[in-house]
Amino acid sequence: MLRNFAFTAILGIAFFIVLKFVxxxxxxxxIWYILAFFFGLSFLIYRLxxxxxxxxxxxxxxxxxxxxxxxxxxxLIFIGIFLYHGLTDSLLFIINFFILYLCYTGFEIYTxxxxxxxx
Numbered sequence: 226m227l228r229n230f231a232f233t234a235i236l237g238i239a240f241f242i243v244l245k246f247v248x249x250x251x252x253x254x255x256i257w258y259i260l261a262f263f264f265g266l267s268f269l270i271y272r273l274x275x276x277x278x279x280x281x282x283x284x285x286x287x288x289x290x291x292x293x294x295x296x297x298x299x300x301l302i303f304i305g306i307f308l309y310h311g312l313t314d315s316l317l318f319i320i321n322f323f324i325l326y327l328c329y330t331g332f333e334i335y336t337x338x339x340x341x342x343x344x
Contacts, residue, residue: 226271232332233264236325253318255307262303263329266296270333289337300326 240256243249253259270292277288304322312318 226268228336229264229267229271229332233260233267236260236328251317253314253321255312255318256321258307259318259322259325263325266299267329267333270296274337
């Protein structure tokens with residue numbers, strides 16, 4: 226969980242520096258909402274995976290696949306809510322969202338690989 230917090234903090238600092246010191250027209254103003262959403266989602270997934278690996282390792286695959294489907298559904302709901310309320314630049318919002326989606330997915334795979342390699 227500490228890795229997740231550190232990863233989010235590094236991304237937050239990077240976005241803060243880009244928004245403060247660089248004319249970043251490619252970063253949507255709602256990037257902080259997206260970052261908070263992914264932090265909460267990765268926290269939830271981490272807890273579910275921890276629960277799935279605790280009792281029975283045979284349930285790991287089903288827990289992992291259910292978290293992937295849950296992440297996809299929650300992400301579509303998140304995007305849908307913001308698009309429904311109207312955005313100034315919806316394409317930029319979606320691009321920023323999926324870039325962070327790929328970053329967090331890659332980070333999750335890396336941490337799962339490190340944890341499974343130890344066992």
